[in-house]
Amino acid sequence: MSKGKGPLSKLYNVIINSVDVIVPQSMRPFWESPAGPKTVFFWGPLGKWLLVGTGLADVLQRPAQDISLNQSGTLAANGLIWSRYSLGIIPKNYGLHAVNKAVFITQAFLIIKNLS
Structure with missing residues (x-):
């Protein structure tokens, strides 16, 4: 997650949060590494x-x-x-x-x- 406050950081956080819920459990270690x-x-x-x-x-x-x-x-x-x-x-x-x-x-x- 980006800690920035700019528009690109916000867009990045929206994308990551959207994808985060659909990442399968088997891919979690890679996703969270x-x-x-x-x-x-x-x-x-x-x-x-x-x-x-x-x-x-x-x-x-x-x-x-x-x-x-x-x-x-x-x-x-x-x-x-x-x-x-x-x-x-x-x-x-x-x-x-x-x-x-x-x-x-x-x-x-x-x-x-x-x-x-």
Whole structure:
């Protein structure tokens, strides 16, 4: 639950409270966990998977000369830094760790593809 008082916090709380009543008992431990869907620890990594999808689309469709080395290098470094951070915070966020490793691997592949 958000403790904010703004309109987006209120909307978020309405959505969470509405879904809360229909979550099955078997899913309760996941729903209530410190890194579950009620927290940013869940939604941040989920959104970051879009970067992995975009990188994979570049691998499959974009010619090597059209790949930005600066962008790929920055995203690869970002993946490495946040992979380390995700294991240093409490609660440990293995979802964030996995997505950042995937970002690093995808972007490193794009850099290698560009340099070949």
